Structure formats: C-alpha cells, structure tokens
Amino acid sequence: MSFFSRLYSTFVSGSTPKDENAIRIGILGAANIVPIACTIPLSRLSTGVAYAVAARSKEKATEFAKKNGILHVLDSYDDILNDENVDAVYIPLPNSLHHVWAIKAIEKGKHVLCEKPLTDNAEQARQIADALEKHNSQHEKKVVFAEAFHWKCHPLARFLSKLVQGNIENMQLGEIKEVNTVFRLPGYVFKKDDIRYNFSLGGGATMDTGCYALSASRFVVQSALKSTNIAPTVITSEMKSLEADKNIDVSLVAELEYPSGIKSKVQAGFDLGMLEGIIDSRIEIIGSLGSVKVSNFIAPYAYHSVDFKGNNGKSACEKVYDEGHSTYYYQMRSFLDVLHGRISEFSTVGLTDIYDSIENMKVIDAMYEKAGFLKRP
Numbered sequence: 001m002s003f004f005s006r007l008y009s010t011f012v013s014g015s016t017p018k019d020e021n022a023i024r025i026g027i028l029g030a031a032n033i034v035p036i037a038c039t040i041p042l043s044r045l046s047t048g049v050a051y052a053v054a055a056r057s058k059e060k061a062t063e064f065a066k067k068n069g070i071l072h073v074l075d076s077y078d079d080i081l082n083d084e085n086v087d088a089v090y091i092p093l094p095n096s097l098h099h100v101w102a103i104k105a106i107e108k109g110k111h112v113l114c115e116k117p118l119t120d121n122a123e124q125a126r127q128i129a130d131a132l133e134k135h136n137s138q139h140e141k142k143v144v145f146a147e148a149f150h151w152k153c154h155p156l157a158r159f160l161s162k163l164v165q166g167n168i169e170n171m172q173l174g175e176i177k178e179v180n181t182v183f184r185l186p187g188y189v190f191k192k193d194d195i196r197y198n199f200s201l202g203g204g205a206t207m208d209t210g211c212y213a214l215s216a217s218r219f220v221v222q223s224a225l226k227s228t229n230i231a232p233t234v235i236t237s238e239m240k241s242l243e244a245d246k247n248i249d250v251s252l253v254a255e256l257e258y259p260s261g262i263k264s265k266v267q268a269g270f271d272l273g274m275l276e277g278i279i280d281s282r283i284e285i286i287g288s289l290g291s292v293k294v295s296n297f298i299a300p301y302a303y304h305s306v307d308f309k310g311n312n313g314k315s316a317c318e319k320v321y322d323e324g325h326s327t328y329y330y331q332m333r334s335f336l337d338v339l340h341g342r343i344s345e346f347s348t349v350g351l352t353d354i355y356d357s358i359e360n361m362k363v364i365d366a367m368y369e370k371a372g373f374l375k376r377p
C-alpha cells in the first residue's frame, strides 16, 4: 500500500458488508475522535457495526450519525446502555467522564472500548477493575474491557516486541539498559476551551500525550522481560504549566526506573516548537549490543522507521506496514475478534487490559505528585 492509500483508508469510510452476527457498537458522545477511531474502522470491517450514538444534544447526534454512517440515534448515553441491541460501547468522552460511564456500562453487561487515559487517577481505574471483577464473577456472559491504546495494536508494536526479545536477526540489542520515549504536539493545535486544557475534565499534557509515552516505555520493558503489569518508580518529574491555569501541565520530563534496573526518560507535551513539525513521537532503546530509534510510533500508518545501530558498526532499517491499515483499524479488529471469541489473549493483539491500565494510571499519579501538581480530580 502506498502512503496515499494508507491515509485514504485511515480517513475515508469503506463499505464492507456486515456479517449476520456483527457486534453492534453504541457510541457515547459525538466526539471528534469517533470517525478515525471508531466509525471508519467499523466501515471497513464485517465483524462490527456502528449501531447507535447519543450526545448531550439530539440535534448534534442526528447530524453526526448521518455524517458518519451510524444506524440509530438515541436520546441519552443511558439509553445506549439500556438498549439491548447494543453489544458493546465505545467511550470517547472527556477523561473525567470515563470512570462513571465505564462502570455503568459494565454493570449493564456491555463490552467496553474506552479512550485513553483510562481515568483521572489510579483509584478510579481500580474501581473499574472492581466493577468488572464483580460483574464477571456473577454473570455467565463476561464483559470484555479495553483501554484504547491503539498504537499497541499496529504490527509495528508487535515487531518491536520481537525486537526487544532478540528475535529479529539483524537487530540484536542484547540486554536492554534504557528506554526513552517522546510524544509532543504543538499547543496551537488545540483551542483554548479544549478538554485537554480543562482541569475538571481531566486535562493536562501528561494525561493526554504523556499516557502514551509512558505506555510505550512500559510496553518495551514488559516485552523485553516477557512480563505484564510492570510499573517503574518515578525518580524525577518536571512539568510546566499553562499561564492561565497552574493545574494544567503543558510539558513533562520524567526519569523512571524499573524494578529490573532499566532506566527510562519519558517526555510529553503540548510544547512542540514552530520549527519542530506537527508531531514528535519516538522511542529510543539502548541495549548492551546496540540501539534502535523508532520514529512515529503513535501514527505509524502514516510513516515510521525502525533504525538499528549495532556497537559493531552494523546498521539496519525496517518499516512495518503489513496490510497498511491504521492503528485504529487494527485496534477495532482486535477488539471485535476478542468479542467473537476468535482470540482469547489480549497480549497477542496489543489490547490493553484493565490491570495494565491501573499501573499506567499509578505512574501518572506519581508523575503529578513528584512535579508538585494536583492529581486530576
């Protein structure tokens, strides 16, 4: 697939016919991210359908449904949860609302794909896990729950996982010593009233781009150690705040250390300079035998590269597009495959389970605390 075909399939709807047992997805909110993360991927899959949407305003939901090929418009988010035709929900609400709607959805027996970061803080994430455990222990039909770290579902992430385990022949890193990750955007891409600049809605750069950079650091370390739910200690954390609101961080630089001794620097922010482009997302992994730089791990479907340099002077470069779909397509396909019982292990397809989400939120809490900022409410 060429660069333009990859972008076309990311941003333009398809028209794949639906299977009879396609999973019917209800969408809570007419959010900006819905087309790229939900309705366009669904339009390209036979296994799921954009069944219904509700928004705070019915007029907005109606227009949104028409534009994005969603079959039904309901009056409220609760109506989506109460509709027995809805099998699963996608939650693209502001961060502070994920907690309440995720728990309500679980209690109604709906499967959930919830946007990142999962919650405002780790305590709320734990409460979602409690609700999930309670529901699943009392019902035969088990609710599947995933946080939408889409980048981990792309074939590039699977390649990285193999790479740090020493399974890519011409890219031997040896023992992993250091993992540095970055996700920065320019602040001007968001309006002043954006949810990301609103403390009570769970805003802040550490919440928004920081949760990804942290997820990348943890993904690499967990893959290298073939382990799950590992969280590093926050050694230092520095943040700069918005002039207009001292609670809203616009940049993060944190130094972390994993229990195994691996060190990690995580950078995030809405602080990308005019001359630095429109996105800075990368991973650098330093091992005893060589190092690797991965560009654009967040949106690898647009472009990316994996550049290896061995201590022996040898180098190699890889690009991993596979069928060329977007990270969101792979995420939706994985989520639906799990619901159809075709896959039982989240880790094989990159979906993020609730216990991984809790650990991510614990580190975000610690980053805020160490930097002298309030945790999100």
Ligand SMILES: NC(=O)C1=CN([C@@H]2O[C@H](COP(=O)(O)OP(=O)(O)OC[C@H]3O[C@@H](n4cnc5c(N)ncnc54)[C@H](OP(=O)(O)O)[C@@H]3O)[C@@H](O)[C@H]2O)C=CC1
Residues within 6 Å of the ligand: 028, 029, 030, 031, 032, 033, 034, 037, 054, 055, 056, 057, 060, 092, 093, 094, 095, 115, 116, 117, 148, 150, 195, 201, 208
């Ligand atoms: N996976 C990814 O790549 C991305 C993920 N995200 C995540 O998705 C979520 C939504 O982001 P985004 O689409 O940019 O958000 P939007 O600004 O589009 O807002 C999302 C929805 O939240 C509701 N909402 C907005 N403002 C308020 C408010 N003041 N009080 C209550 N509800 C409000 C609205 O629902 P209604 O329509 O009912 O009025 C709106 O549709 C966030 O968690 C974000 O982190 C965002 C972008 C990319």
Ligand SMILES: O=C1OC[C@@H](O)[C@H](O)[C@H]1O
Residues within 6 Å of the ligand: 185, 208, 209, 298
């Ligand atoms: O993927 C993303 O890129 C832009 C961010 O602001 C957004 O919230 C995030 O999910």
